[in-house]
Every structure is written in structure tokens, then in C-alpha cells.
Amino acid sequence: MHPVAEKIQQAFPEAFRQAVEWRGDLAVQVAREHLHAVCRYLHDDPGMDYDYIVHVSSVDWPDQPERFEVVYEFYSIRRRARIRVKARVPEDDCVVDSMTDIWKGADFMEREVYDMMGIRFRNHPNLVRILMPDDYPEGFPLRKDFPVRGKGWRDTFPFLGEKTI
Amino acid sequence: MKHPLEDQRTTVYKVDPEHPESPSLPTLRTEEMMLNMGPQHPSTHGVLKVVLALEGERIVKAIPVLGFLHRGVEKLAEDGTYQQFIPHTDRLDYICAMYNNFAYCRAVEKLMDMKLPPRAEYLRTIVAEVQRIIGHLFWLGTQALDIGAMTVFFYTFRDREILLDFFDELCGARLTTSWYRIGGVERDFTPDLIEKLRRFVDYFPPKIDEYVTFLETNRIWLARTKGVAVISAEDAINFGLSGPTLRGSGVDYDLRKFEPYAAYGECEWSVPVGKNGDTYDRYWIRIEEMRESLKMVRQLLAKLPDGPVMASVPSVTLPPKDKVFNDLASMIQQFKLFSLGFPAPKGEIYCGTEAAKGELGFYIVSNGEGKPYRLKIRAPSFIHMGAFDYMARGYMIADIVTIFGTYDIVMGECDR
Numbered sequence: 001m002h003p004v005a006e007k008i009q010q011a012f013p014e015a016f017r018q019a020v021e022w023r024g025d026l027a028v029q030v031a032r033e034h035l036h037a038v039c040r041y042l043h044d045d046p047g048m049d050y051d052y053i054v055h056v057s058s059v060d061w062p063d064q065p066e067r068f069e070v071v072y073e074f075y076s077i078r079r080r081a082r083i084r085v086k087a088r089v090p091e092d093d094c095v096v097d098s099m100t101d102i103w104k105g106a107d108f109m110e111r112e113v114y115d116m117m118g119i120r121f122r123n124h125p126n127l128v129r130i131l132m133p134d135d136y137p138e139g140f141p142l143r144k145d146f147p148v149r150g151k152g153w154r155d156t157f158p159f160l161g162e163k164t165i
Numbered sequence: 166m167k168h169p170l171e172d173q174r175t176t177v178y179k180v181d182p183e184h185p186e187s188p189s190l191p192t193l194r195t196e197e198m199m200l201n202m203g204p205q206h207p208s209t210h211g212v213l214k215v216v217l218a219l220e221g222e223r224i225v226k227a228i229p230v231l232g233f234l235h236r237g238v239e240k241l242a243e244d245g246t247y248q249q250f251i252p253h254t255d256r257l258d259y260i261c262a263m264y265n266n267f268a269y270c271r272a273v274e275k276l277m278d279m280k281l282p283p284r285a286e287y288l289r290t291i292v293a294e295v296q297r298i299i300g301h302l303f304w305l306g307t308q309a310l311d312i313g314a315m316t317v318f319f320y321t322f323r324d325r326e327i328l329l330d331f332f333d334e335l336c337g338a339r340l341t342t343s344w345y346r347i348g349g350v351e352r353d354f355t356p357d358l359i360e361k362l363r364r365f366v367d368y369f370p371p372k373i374d375e376y377v378t379f380l381e382t383n384r385i386w387l388a389r390t391k392g393v394a395v396i397s398a399e400d401a402i403n404f405g406l407s408g409p410t411l412r413g414s415g416v417d418y419d420l421r422k423f424e425p426y427a428a429y430g431e432c433e434w435s436v437p438v439g440k441n442g443d444t445y446d447r448y449w450i451r452i453e454e455m456r457e458s459l460k461m462v463r464q465l466l467a468k469l470p471d472g473p474v475m476a477s478v479p480s481v482t483l484p485p486k487d488k489v490f491n492d493l494a495s496m497i498q499q500f501k502l503f504s505l506g507f508p509a510p511k512g513e514i515y516c517g518t519e520a521a522k523g524e525l526g527f528y529i530v531s532n533g534e535g536k537p538y539r540l541k542i543r544a545p546s547f548i549h550m551g552a553f554d555y556m557a558r559g560y561m562i563a564d565i566v567t568i569f570g571t572y573d574i575v576m577g578e579c580d581r
Contacts, residue, residue, distance in 0.1 A: 022512045023275055052418070053405040054517065055543040057528050071541075073515055073528070077402065077416065080423050084515065105405030108551035116239070131232040131580055141240055142539075148244045 002026050004048070004083060012038055025084060032070070032087035036097035039085060042074060043102050050074035050083060053099075056109035058117040060144045067091040068119055072099065072106075089119060098124040116142040197225060202565065204233050210307065210569070211576025215553075219562060227557040227565065229550050234580040242540040246506025247273050247347060248483075250540070255341035257542065258578040260303050261521045263296035263332075265578075266345035268518035271426065272527035273347045275516045276509050277481055283428075284472040285349040290428040291362070291465050292335070292344065294458040298369075299328050300521030300573070301451045305376060308448070308570035314386045317379045324372055327365060334358055348482035349475030359466060366463045373455055380448070390444040394556050394568040397442060404552040407545050408523030409450045410572055414442035420519040432464040444571040451573075481507045506535030515543075522546060522573045546572065546579035 001009075005019035005028050015034030020027045030038050042050040054073040061067060066088035073084045087096060098121035099106040110121045111130040118140035121127055129136060139146055203214040212233035218226040238257065242250045254265035267289060274281070281289075306321035329339040335358060336344040336351060344351050354362075380386050396406070398414040411418050419436045421429045437453035439446030476482050483502060484495035509531040517526035523545025530539040549572040557568050 023278060023514050025514055027513065051402050053403075054515070054524070055526060055528060055541065057539075057541040059530050059539045071528070077418050082515070084513075103405065104400070104403050104555070105548060105551050108547065109405075112547070129232075131235040133232070141237060146240075148240055 004028075004081070007047070008038060008041075011041055025082065027084040027086060029086045029088070032089055032096050035070070035072075035085070035087040036099065039072065039074075039099055040102055042083065042085070048076070049078050050076045050081075052077050053103040053105045053109070054082070056099075056106060056113055058113045058119055058142070060117060060142065062144045065090065068094055068117060070096050070113065070119060094119045095122055096120075097122050098127075100124055116140060118143065200562075204230075210574055211579075213550075213569075213574075213576050213579070215565070217562065217565070222561050222563075224557050224560050224562060224565065227554050229553050231547070231550060231576075232580055234576045236581065238581045239540055239542060242537050244536065246503070246535050247509065247537065248502060248506065250537070251345065251347075252341070252343045255343055256577055257544065257581060258520070258522065258525070258546070258575045259340055260575055261296050261300040262340055262342045263292055263344060264300070264518070264520040264525060266343060267293050267427075268516070268520060268525040269527055270345045270347050271518055272514065272516035272529055273509075275514050276512070276529055276531060277347070277478075277507075279348055279476055279478060279481065281349060281476050282472050282474070283470045284353075285474045285476070286428045287465050287469050288350050288354060288474060289345065291462050291469075292350075293427070294461050295328055295331065295362070297458050297521045298455050299325055301455050302328075304451060304521075304570075304573045305448070308567075308573075309380060309386060311566045311570050312386060312389050314380065314383055317376055320372070320376060320379070324369065331358065331361060331365070334361075346475065346483060348478060349473070352486075353474045359469075362462065363466060366459055366466070369459055370456065373452060377452060387445070389564070389567055390448060392441070393444045393560065393564050394571045395441065395443045396552065396556055400555070401442065401552075404555070405548045406523070406552060407548070408519070408521070408573075409447045409454070410523060410545075410549060412436065412450050413439040413444075413447035415440055420517055420524060424517075426518070428465055429461075431468075432461050434461050444567050447571055508533060508535050509537075517543065520545065522575070522578070523549065525578075542578075542581055544578045544581060546574045546576070547581075549574060550579055 001019055002021050004026060008028055009016040012034055015030045015038055017029040017031060042048045052075040054075050057071040059069040059071065061069065068089040069086055070089060071084060071086050075082050089096060096119065098110055108130065110124055111127060113119055114121065114127055115129045115132055128134060198219045200217045200219055201214060202217055204212040214230040216228040216230060217224055238253055241253060251266055251269060254269045255262040257265045302321040302325040306318040309317040332342055333339050336342050396414055398416050401411050401414040402416060407418065415438055417436050417438045422436055434457045437450045439450055479498055484498050488495040489499045511531060511533045513530040515526055515528045517524045524543065525545060526543035528541040529537050532538040557565060
């Protein structure tokens with residue numbers, strides 16, 4: 001196993017789920033209750049020093065019991081190392097702790113994840129939609145049950161017919 | 166003489182809460198004013214609205230309202246094959262389309278674990294650096310124009326036009342290029358293009374000095390950029406800023422050096438790093454980066470290797486265009502790739518590329534099918550907007566244009 005993943009496992013034995021190294025990327029999956037603590041450790045520990053937040057993302061797996069996956073990616077400028085930390089969230093309670101108190105940049109990134117996937121972040125200062133309109137009523141566009149086409153005003157035109165080119 | 170409105174001015178006597186009995190000096194009523202800037206404003210370079218809370222002329226709070234240009238590119242990616250997404254990337258940062266193609270193709274190549282022929286890598290690097298010069302020229306012209314220095318704009322656009330014509334000859338389009346392919350590039354340079362590029366490399370350095378003279382002898386421009394939009398190195402890292410915006414604060418974070426890709430490891434160049442973290446330092450970095458880009462282009466042109474410009478992995482890469490209509494196997498390959506796509510192995514990758522504006526990254530999750538299961542774009546402009554409120558507080562309202570300009574923001578990329 002990757003030494004960083006090993007360290008995380010030693011520090012948080014109850015949180016650690018699995019570590020995957022593929023194409024040179026290290027991805028560590030942790031339990032969501034401990035996600036904030038693990039990230040705090042990754043940021044503060046001098047041996048880790050992941051000071052740069054790269055992106056926050058989310059993946060939807062509708063067939064799996066824990067439907068959503070929240071993905072954080074960090075970079076250590078001093079060590080030139082990258083890590084991806086993931087946590088699974090079930091659909092009926094899709095909440096994780098916000099990282100805005102560790103990385104200020106997480107503010108907008110988490111808002112985007114909320115806007116697109118509907119995952120809520122506890123203790124986020126301003127968790128409202130960011131790219132979609134504030135009063136958008138039709139759910140969260142990046143979920144797999146949201147259709148790519150065929151939803152909206154355009155479908156009410158009868159002359160467009162069934163054939164689309 | 167008495168001013169006609171003097172009697173109507175509201176004069177409020179404030180009572181000091183700690184000494185309610187003592188009369189305090191009369192003060193004018195002040196209150197926070199909300200002001201909408203945009204969505205149609207020339208300096209926002211697209212459609213961006215900012216709600217400003219002002220106290221007099223000071224900015225108390227600046228809330229960016231994004232999403233006017235949101236087209237759901239990430240959702241569209243899940244609906245098409247990997248090849249089909251390349252033209253969509255052009256429309257992200259439409260000033261630097263080549264860089265988006267580059268970043269996306271690199272990400273897919275990392276997913277497919279492909280190796281490229283050296284000539285393809287060289288051509289990619291040369292075109293990417295030319296695109297960087299175009300991006301910085303555009304930034305330089307418009308940033309100065311926004312502040313009020315109009316002249317530079319005409320000069321930078323004159324030189325940008327030469328490079329856009331170069332792109333036109335290379336791939337038939339000036340802005341939405343789609344020249345990069347997964348596994349290589351669409352077509353090779355002609356000898357004529359190489360000659361043109363050589364001539365440009367000799368022509369351009371005095372022009373950079375010209376822009377510098379225009380701006381650095383302009384006291385107004387200097388006063389409006391020095392010490393404006395300052396952010397410390399610690400904060401810049403914490404916000405996830407990248408590119409010249411981060412390097413202006415003195416952090417030498419450059420993925421081209423940190424994780425050398427394409428042909429960046431094969432030429433001599435350096436990363437310009439600022440000190441003060443203000444707009445002027447970022448301007449200086451962009452000027453120096455243009456010089457460094459020229460250096461790279463000159464070196465890479467001198468040792469451009471021969472060979473194919475496309476990797477030959479029949480299950481992934483496209484066949485040469487001239488073979489498609491004459492050779493049965495190539496035709497089948499072309500047809501299969503465009504109708505079904507190629508199945509990518511199960512897994513997920515993140516691949517970041519140092520674009521002109523910052524780190525442009527693609528996070529791709531594949532479930533083994535011909536389409537990306539999830540594709541996330543790490544757009545530098547979006548992340549820079551996250552720091553906007555923090556950087557704008559306390560400045561005058563006139564500085565807001567400089568603070569926009571300092572990021573080199575493009576809303577197509579920000580809203581995706």
C-alpha cells in the first residue's frame with residue numbers, strides 16, 4: 001500500500017475503508033463521519049502538508065446502497081504529491097461535513113456539488129445554488145435520473161414531433 | 166449663497182450609546198448601499214453579475230452571481246463518446262481553445278495509458294505555448310482597456326491576429342479549433358507554417374518591449390495596478406488559486422515544471438514568480454511568460470523530430486484521414502470509433518494541465534463503457550471567482566474592474 005494511505009490507516013483505523021492506486025493517482029476512501037477529521041489531518045500534519053485544494057466533485061451510483069460519492073482532491077505543493085479522498089453518502093441522508101474551515105476555496109466548490117448533485121454540506125456558510133437559478137425546482141442536474149434531453153419547455157412544442165435530428 | 170438643497174439634507178444627530186445624555190456631533194446618515202454590477206458589463210468578459218455592498222465608495226462585500234453561461238457541459242459529456250467531447254471543450258475557455266483540447270486529451274490518454282510519438286508531443290507543446298501567447302495578449306489588451314489605457318489593445322490585437330491566422334491555416338478555425346485528438350493531433354505542420362512561426366518568434370520580442378513601454382510609462386495605469394487585488398501566498402494556496410494569479414503571490418506552482426508533460430521537459434525555460442501578489446506582479450508574470458513561451462517555441466522548432474503525429478492504437482486512435490475512404494480496415498475503424506467510441510478501462514483519474522489561466526483539470530470516472538461515467542472540469546476561472554469577495558473587500562469601487570481583470574477570467578469556463 002502507498003505510504004500515505006498506510007499512515008491514514010494507522011491514524012484513523014475506524015475511518016479507513018480502502019486505498020486504490022491507479023495510473024499514478026492515489027485514492028483513499030474513508031467513512032463519511034470521519035471525512036472532516038481525515039482532511040484536517042491531511043492539511044495540518046507536517047508529514048502530509050496537503051495545503052492546496054484541487055477540486056471537489058461527486059459521483060452518482062444509483063444502483064449501489066450508498067448512492068453518492070463525494071470526492072476531494074488535494075495537492076501538497078512542498079511534497080509535490082496528490083491525493084484523492086472519497087466518502088460514500090446514502091441517498092436518504094446525503095450530508096457530509098464542509099471543509100470550508102480548512103480550505104476557504106472549498107466554499108464555491110462545495111456549493112457547486114450541492115447545486116449539481118444535491119449533497120448537503122454541514123457547517124457550510126452559504127449553501128445555495130450557484131450555477132442553476134436560485135429557484136430551480138426540477139432537482140439536481142448531474143444525478144443519473146435527470147435526463148440529458150427531453151425535459152423542459154421545448155418539449156411542449158407539438159411541431160417538433162418525435163423525430164429529433 | 167445658500168445651496169438650494171441645503172435644507173433638505175438629512176442631518177441626524179447620533180446618540181452615543183455609552184453616554185446617552187451627552188450630545189454628540191451631528192453626522193450625515195450613512196448606510197450600506199447595494200449595487201448590481203452586470204450581468205451586462207464590458208469588463209466582466211462574458212455575463213457575470215456582482216452584487217456589491219458599498220459604504221460610500223468602499224466595497225464592503227462583493228457577491229458574484231454565476232451561472233448565466235451555464236450549458237451543462239459536464240452532463241453532455243456523459244451522453245457522448247470520448248471523441249465527441251473534444252469540440253465541447255473548445256467552448257469552455259473560448260479564448261484559449263487549444264489548451265482545453267490539450268487538457269482533455271491528456272486526461273483521456275492518462276485514462277487509456279497511452280504513449281504518444283515524439284513529434285506529436287512537440288507539436289502539441291508548440292501550439293499550446295502559441296495559445297498561451299494569444300491568451301496573454303488578449304488579457305493584456307483587455308485589462309488595460311478596462312482600466313482606461315486604450316492604446317495597448319490595438320497593438321496586442323494586431324499581434325494576436327497574426328497567431329490566429331496561423332491557427333486558421335493549421336486547422337481551419339481561429340477560435341474553436343478542435344485540433345488535438347486523443348492520441349495525437351489532427352494534422353501536421355506544413356513547412357510554410359513552420360517558416361511563419363520562425364518568423365514570428367523573431368518578430369515578436371521587440372513588440373513585447375513595446376507593450377511594456379506603453380504601460381509602464383503610464384502613471385495612471387501603474388497607480389491602478391500596483392497594490393490592487395493583493396492576496397498573500399498562504400491565502401492564495403488556501404483558496405486553490407493557480408496560474409499567474411498564484412505565482413504573483415510568490416508561489417512557484419507550475420505543473421509544467423512540477424509534473425513535466427508533453428515536451429516541456431526537453432527545453433530550457435524558467436517560471437517567473439512575483440513577490441507582492443498584486444495586479445502589477447501578475448501583469449509582469451504574464452509578460453515574462455510570453456518571453457518564456459517564445460523561448461520554448463524557438464527551441465522546440467529547432468529540434469522538431471520526424472515521425473507520425475498520431476499514436477497508432479487502432480482501438481482508440483483515428484486512422485489517417487486520407488486512408489478512410491480508400492482502405493476498408495481504416496473505414497471500419499473510423500466508423501466504429503465515431504458510432505460506438507472506445508471502451509475505457511474501469512477506474513478514475515485526475516489530470517491537471519497548466520493552461521494560460523491556471524490549472525485546468527479533468528476528473529474522469531469510467532465504468533468500462535464507451536462514454537465517460539462522470540466528467541468533472543476543474544475550471545480555474547470558477548475557483549478564482551471563489552476568492553473574489555475576499556480580494557475585493559476594502560477596495561474602491563473603481564478597482565473592481567482591476568480585480569476582475571487580474572484573474573484573466575472567462576465566463577464560458579467559469580459557468581461551463
